[in-house]
Amino acid sequence: MTEIAVVETVASLRAAVAGWHAAGEKVALVPTMGALHSGHIALVKEGQKHARRTVVSIFVNPTQFAPHEDFKKYPRTFDTDRAMLEEAGTDAIFFPPVEAMYPPGYATRVLLLGPAAAGLEDRFRPTHFEGVATVCCKLFTQSRADYAVFGEKDYQQLKVVTRMADDLDLGIEIVPLATIREADGLAMSSRNRYLSIEERERAPVLHRAMQALATRIRNRDDLFRAVSEAQSEIVSAGFELDYLEARHAESLAPVTSLADGPIRLLLAARLGGTRLIDNIAV
Numbered sequence: 001m002t003e004i005a006v007v008e009t010v011a012s013l014r015a016a017v018a019g020w021h022a023a024g025e026k027v028a029l030v031p032t033m034g035a036l037h038s039g040h041i042a043l044v045k046e047g048q049k050h051a052r053r054t055v056v057s058i059f060v061n062p063t064q065f066a067p068h069e070d071f072k073k074y075p076r077t078f079d080t081d082r083a084m085l086e087e088a089g090t091d092a093i094f095f096p097p098v099e100a101m102y103p104p105g106y107a108t109r110v111l112l113l114g115p116a117a118a119g120l121e122d123r124f125r126p127t128h129f130e131g132v133a134t135v136c137c138k139l140f141t142q143s144r145a146d147y148a149v150f151g152e153k154d155y156q157q158l159k160v161v162t163r164m165a166d167d168l169d170l171g172i173e174i175v176p177l178a179t180i181r182e183a184d185g186l187a188m189s190s191r192n193r194y195l196s197i198e199e200r201e202r203a204p205v206l207h208r209a210m211q212a213l214a215t216r217i218r219n220r221d222d223l224f225r226a227v228s229e230a231q232s233e234i235v236s237a238g239f240e241l242d243y244l245e246a247r248h249a250e251s252l253a254p255v256t257s258l259a260d261g262p263i264r265l266l267l268a269a270r271l272g273g274t275r276l277i278d279n280i281a282v
């Protein structure tokens with residue numbers, strides 16, 4: 001196994017990618033915040049289907065966290081991450097310090113409309129997508145990668161980043177990957193490690209409730225009633241529900257029936273101190 005390259009500066013990232021491009025090789029970027037799990041490795045494997053070379057960025061991006069959120073306590077597990085990526089055959093890790101991404105005097109943000117203002121995550125994390133889009137725009141232009149792979153687990157984020165890459169002609173193709181789940185249905189997530197044993201046992205309720213709701217909608221139950229009963233079920237199971245909504249799978253606009261087009265169910269719920277998000281297609 002060849003030792004994976006760890007690059008910390010934009011100049012060395014660009015030099016690596018330029019070398020691959022000069023050799024006629026395509027490059028896929030997998031943006032992450034580290035604390036990797038099998039979902040992230042699946043993104044790498046998807047990248048490898050599209051491109052000869054893959055780069056994984058590990059950067060806990062401060063601009064997407066609100067002051068009260070978990071930026072400081074977000075798990076940082078670089079040595080384990082590096083071993084997992086080496087095993088997966090990733091070519092390089094981009095691991096910039098905060099000052100390399102946001103040097104003194106940094107003053108630019110990406111302003112978003114459309115999917116970023118759908119009234120889902122943005123209602124509870126009003127500055128979140130501005131931070132995500134800003135860092136992703138930087139990562140795309142820094143790396144000059146041909147592809148960037150994103151998980152459907154963060155469905156609204158996927159739509160926001162796809163829209164941005166298109167709107168700003170960033171010359172990168174956004175590749176989506178379906179959510180990777182634990183055997184009991186819980187969507188894999190770095191934040192799952194915050195759950196206590198008892199909370200971890202309860203967490204799959206979310207996926208089960210969404211699956212049952214999707215079945216009811218497919219069977220043409222009244223959508224409004226089915227959604228509100230699923231919401232009540234989740235709250236009765238001890239979650240604080242930020243939202244559970246049926247939306248148009250592409251535009252993220254609210255829907256009132258199956259006739260409104262392909263439907264995606266999206267939710268965010270808190271269990272103890274942990275905020276979980278998930279979504280499924282109907």
Ligand SMILES: Nc1ncnc2c1ncn2[C@@H]1O[C@H](COP(=O)(O)OP(=O)(O)OP(=O)(O)O)[C@@H](O)[C@H]1O
Nearest residue numbers: 032033034039150151153154179180188189190191
């Ligand atoms: N279970 C999963 N299946 C597919 N993709 C995933 C999964 N979990 C995360 N990803 C994707 O990995 C990329 C990096 O996400 P991130 O590093 O925030 O991991 P995370 O597990 O989502 O962490 P967090 O718990 O902070 O939300 C994103 O594109 C995200 O959608």
Ligand SMILES: CC(C)(CO)[C@@H](O)C(=O)[O-]
Nearest residue numbers: 031032033061132135154
């Ligand atoms: C895309 C991302 C790496 C940007 O910081 C982050 O939002 C994430 O991990 O999903």
Ligand code: BAL
Nearest residue numbers: 033064065128154157
């Ligand atoms: N996976 C999304 C990153 C965040 O919650 O900040």
